[in-house]
Amino acid sequence: MRAESLSFLKELVNTPSPSGYEERAAEVFRQYTRPYSDDVATDVHGNVAAILNPAAEMKIMLAGHIDEIGFIIHYISEDGLLYFSGIGGHDSVIPVGQRVWIHSATRVPGIIGRKAIHLLEDEERKKKPELRDLWIDIGAQNRAEAENLVQLGDVVTFQYEFQHLIGDRATARGFDNKMGGFIVAETIRLLKEEGGLHPGVGVYAVGTVQEEIGLRGARTASFNIAPQTGLAVDVNHAIDYPGVSKTRYGALDIGKGPSVMRGANSNPIVFKMVTEAAREDGIPYQVDVAPGGTGTDGNAMQISRGGMAVGILGVALRYMHTPCELLSLTDVENCARLMAAYCRRVLPTTDFTPRLGI
Numbered sequence: 473m474r475a476e477s478l479s480f481l482k483e484l485v486n487t488p489s490p491s492g493y494e495e496r497a498a499e500v501f502r503q504y505t506r507p508y509s510d511d512v513a514t515d516v517h518g519n520v521a522a523i524l525n526p527a528a529e530m531k532i533m534l535a536g537h538i539d540e541i542g543f544i545i546h547y548i549s550e551d552g553l554l555y556f557s558g559i560g561g562h563d564s565v566i567p568v569g570q571r572v573w574i575h576s577a578t579r580v581p582g583i584i585g586r587k588a589i590h591l592l593e594d595e596e597r598k599k600k601p602e603l604r605d606l607w608i609d610i611g612a613q614n615r616a617e618a619e620n621l622v623q624l625g626d627v628v629t630f631q632y633e634f635q636h637l638i639g640d641r642a643t644a645r646g647f648d649n650k651m652g653g654f655i656v657a658e659t660i661r662l663l664k665e666e667g668g669l670h671p672g673v674g675v676y677a678v679g680t681v682q683e684e685i686g687l688r689g690a691r692t693a694s695f696n697i698a699p700q701t702g703l704a705v706d707v708n709h710a711i712d713y714p715g716v717s718k719t720r721y722g723a724l725d726i727g728k729g730p731s732v733m734r735g736a737n738s739n740p741i742v743f744k745m746v747t748e749a750a751r752e753d754g755i756p757y758q759v760d761v762a763p764g765g766t767g768t769d770g771n772a773m774q775i776s777r778g779g780m781a782v783g784i785l786g787v788a789l790r791y792m793h794t795p796c797e798l799l800s801l802t803d804v805e806n807c808a809r810l811m812a813a814y815c816r817r818v819l820p821t822t823d824f825t826p827r828l829g830i
């Protein structure tokens with residue numbers, strides 16, 4: 473991966489952005505996309521869009537959500553401990569024993585401890601702790617001391633950051649889905665630097681907000697932009713490690729290229745155009761099947777206004793919604809190439825109406 477692109481990806485995943493608190497990540501997105509865009513716009517919901525050919529009538533929306541899961545402080549006890557709720561879907565075995573940052577006026581370190589094993593009753597040892605049983609300890613001795621640094625409604629993330637593993641594999645907190653924000657931004661760069669976009673076609677690369685709490689940013693962005701077609705990109709479960717079944721979920725391997733979803737949440741013409749583009753440009757891809765609406769921004773996009781011709785791209789990822797998500801950087805790069813290849817094939821006259829004989 474190009475050095476500037478890699479440092480943008482690192483910065484985006486390392487920047488905290490739990491749902492509803494995406495301003496810092498949106499700023500990183502704006503900084504990177506500005507030189508490659510005709511316009512960069514932020515809406516009242518917080519969605520940030522890098523735009524090419526803003527006057528064009530045929531519009532393509534590219535969506536990568538820039539929020540991540542996290543926690544929010546809802547109570548500070550007399551003894552200075554912070555109680556929190558989950559933002560997005562958490563497996564409650566994960567937080568125990570982790571260091572966290574509380575994002576207040578300053579960044580405050582904290583820990584999520586647990587009663588020592590020696591003190592656990594037999595029953596407690598067998599039981600998985602729930603989020604409501606946990607707290608964050610910042611070392612405060614009482615509520616007043618905690619309140620000097622932390623406020624109700626502050627959000628929290630794990631202290632994990634981007635790290636290279638062997639080969640092209642990397643791990644980070646929040647690859648879900650800031651790698652998607654990276655891909656839509658990178659698509660704008662590829663279209664600007666390498667060309668090929670029809671001048672009568674506009675591209676809106678949107679870093680959407682609040683996906684993890686119900687696809688909320690994609691909904692408002694789709695309505696505002698009113699595009700005819702769009703691609704959403706998100707992480708997708710790799711089905712390539714022990715305990716996950718290909719017969720149940722289908723195959724999806726890390727390192728074999730981005731996934732292209734086939735099923736009701738994808739327009740058949742978009743699916744055909746994307747997969748043809750992949751074959752023509754020599755980009756590896758894997759077909760992923762979803763029988764109904766997906767949990768991605770593509771779901772909200774498809775049923776916006778009178779409907780949008782949507783495709784859903786994915787990058788295989790292990791350990792989703794843990795602080796050590798793992799993916800292949802080559803898959804990420806290929807996904808941006810595939811997105812750009814699709815944009816280059818859309819014409820002002822492209823008819824996305826599902827029909828026989830396409």
Ligand SMILES: [Zn+2]
Nearest residue numbers: 648649684793
């Ligand atoms: Zn997610």
